[in-house]
Amino acid sequence: MKEQVPDVVIQRLPMYAHILRALKEVGVESIGSRELGAMLRTTPAQIRKDLSYFGKFGKQGMGYDVSQLYEEVTRVLGLGRPWSLALIGTGRLGRALIEHKGFVDEDFRLVAVFDKSHRRIGKKLGGVVIQDVAELEQTIKERGIEICIVAVPPAEAQRVIDAVVRAGVKAMLNYAPIVARVPKNVQLRQITPLHALQSMTYYLKSEYPAPSTSIEGRKEKKTRGQIN
Amino acid sequence: MKEQVPDVVIQRLPMYAHILRALKEVGVESIGSRELGAMLRTTPAQIRKDLSYFGKFGKQGMGYDVSQLYEEVTRVLGLGRPWSLALIGTGRLGRALIEHKGFVDEDFRLVAVFDKSHRRIGKKLGGVVIQDVAELEQTIKERGIEICIVAVPPAEAQRVIDAVVRAGVKAMLNYAPIVARVPKNVQLRQITPLHALQSMTYYLKSEYPAPSTSIEGRKEKKTRGQIN
DNA sequence: CCGTGTGAACCGCTTCACAGCG
DNA sequence: CGCTGTGAAGCGGTTCACACGG
Numbered sequence: 001m002k003e004q005v006p007d008v009v010i011q012r013l014p015m016y017a018h019i020l021r022a023l024k025e026v027g028v029e030s031i032g033s034r035e036l037g038a039m040l041r042t043t044p045a046q047i048r049k050d051l052s053y054f055g056k057f058g059k060q061g062m063g064y065d066v067s068q069l070y071e072e073v074t075r076v077l078g079l080g081r082p083w084s085l086a087l088i089g090t091g092r093l094g095r096a097l098i099e100h101k102g103f104v105d106e107d108f109r110l111v112a113v114f115d116k117s118h119r120r121i122g123k124k125l126g127g128v129v130i131q132d133v134a135e136l137e138q139t140i141k142e143r144g145i146e147i148c149i150v151a152v153p154p155a156e157a158q159r160v161i162d163a164v165v166r167a168g169v170k171a172m173l174n175y176a177p178i179v180a181r182v183p184k185n186v187q188l189r190q191i192t193p194l195h196a197l198q199s200m201t202y203y204l205k206s207e208y209p210a211p212s213t214s215i216e217g218r219k220e221k222k223t224r225g226q227i228n
Numbered sequence: 229m230k231e232q233v234p235d236v237v238i239q240r241l242p243m244y245a246h247i248l249r250a251l252k253e254v255g256v257e258s259i260g261s262r263e264l265g266a267m268l269r270t271t272p273a274q275i276r277k278d279l280s281y282f283g284k285f286g287k288q289g290m291g292y293d294v295s296q297l298y299e300e301v302t303r304v305l306g307l308g309r310p311w312s313l314a315l316i317g318t319g320r321l322g323r324a325l326i327e328h329k330g331f332v333d334e335d336f337r338l339v340a341v342f343d344k345s346h347r348r349i350g351k352k353l354g355g356v357v358i359q360d361v362a363e364l365e366q367t368i369k370e371r372g373i374e375i376c377i378v379a380v381p382p383a384e385a386q387r388v389i390d391a392v393v394r395a396g397v398k399a400m401l402n403y404a405p406i407v408a409r410v411p412k413n414v415q416l417r418q419i420t421p422l423h424a425l426q427s428m429t430y431y432l433k434s435e436y437p438a439p440s441t442s443i444e445g446r447k448e449k450k451t452r453g454q455i456n
Numbered sequence: 457c458c459g460t461g462t463g464a465a466c467c468g469c470t471t472c473a474c475a476g477c478g
Numbered sequence: 479c480g481c482t483g484t485g486a487a488g489c490g491g492t493t494c495a496c497a498c499g500g
Binding site: 234235236237270271273274277287288289290 | 490491492493494495498499500
């Protein structure tokens with residue numbers, strides 16, 4: 001049990017939840033840090049360290065109880081209760097995001113959608129009537145929206161983000177390729193596939209040994225009397 | 229000038245390129261690390277350090293030449309020549325990615341599209357005829373495809389990724405929420421918006437001070453004879 | 457002087473190594 | 479004994495602070 005949990009650890013937890021849920025559904029009841037590490041492509045040490053930030057869930061010599069650990073991880077993340085979402089922008093991207101299964105799932109409920117185009121306002125998307133973006137602040141406050149997904153053109157993104165911040169929202173997913181400005185108490189995650197492509201080309205260009213994604217060939221195999 | 233460039237630096241370069249291009253188009257000819265840092269929401273020190281990995285581009289007392297720096301950054305990333313892309317999966321997501329402007333741009337050319345559904349094979353998407361995924365390896369080799377975008381359902385993702393790897397591709401963007409396994413000399417970038425949402429909820433839950441995204445209130449204002 | 461380039465200090469995360477519980 | 483939990487060491491990346499060039 002620790003004081004402050006590193007941000008990277010929090011970012012890894014959704015993966016933990018994902019894997020644990022799959023294990024649970026398949027009927028696996030218990031798992032060790034070694035196997036879990038293999039599934040998550042990390043080291044056993046990392047698994048144990050990560051989990052240690054939240055408490056002691058393992059049984060020595062036995063590993064972790066899958067159900068219990070799954071519950072714990074989702075609890076830490078604050079999942080298991082629905083969060084209300086709004087989408088801003090209903091172009092191809094916005095529509096695809098909402099219609100795409102598995103994005104809005106049991107934990108995230110779409111409760112408002114905004115666009116500025118009068119061609120689209122009044123129509124429905126994802127079971128919600130599209131509203132004028134001018135009503136954004138008011139509606140967010142009324143409906144207690146907690147997370148926003150920004151899928152508008154780059155030129156409008158910062159303006160929309162500012163409005164969302166003014167409405168009091170503390171978490172946003174932004175698809176516009178801009179360097180957005182938000183207050184430091186607001187969570188912002190950037191989804192910019194183009195930048196991902198553009199950074200991969202660096203490694204292709206010169207055929208690098210790659211920034212160690214590997215796990216093979218580490219230690220931890222050392223248990224007791226090793227020949228060395 | 230340094231030996232090995234940190235991976236994080238490479239991941240930041242697309243942003244540098246983006247901003248520099250914008251500055252260039254607006255007619256800004258020169259910029260200092262302070263202003264560039266402000267635009268990228270980093271410190272001037274970080275800007276200077278990052279750039280120092282590739283050479284000395286600044287003029288002391290003057291800052292950096294925007295055009296020259298832009299050229300340099302794109303050169304380092306290996307942009308400025310087109311890279312050939314393939315898309316695998318033409319569901320809502322795949323279609324949205326391709327039809328969405330600004331994704332396939334001047335640097336990335338779509339040269340093949342695959343699906344397994346016979347309903348879609350033979351139709352066109354993004355100016356390319358959709359092929360059976362069974363032809364994937366062969367086609368990738370024939371057309372010298374360098375980067376693949378995987379947008380298939382999670383259950384099929386690892387199989388598709390394996391095929392792409394076998395075909396010799398060294399860089400992939402994967403949209404399926406799985407923990408993909410690739411050889412360590414293959415670049416893999418994961419786009420999983422659901423996980424981004426799921427990690428933000430942690431901070432909402434307990435209304436945290438946030439994992440310092442801020443830049444304000446740092447040092448660097450100290451230049452010479454400071455009172456302190 | 458102003459602002460870059462950079463070794464050195466610092467900081468946070470990862471990995472190690474082992475104490476200790478079942 | 480096996481495997482977790484955890485201080486301590488190690489490492490990569492950021493920030494500092496200053497030498498030096500225009």
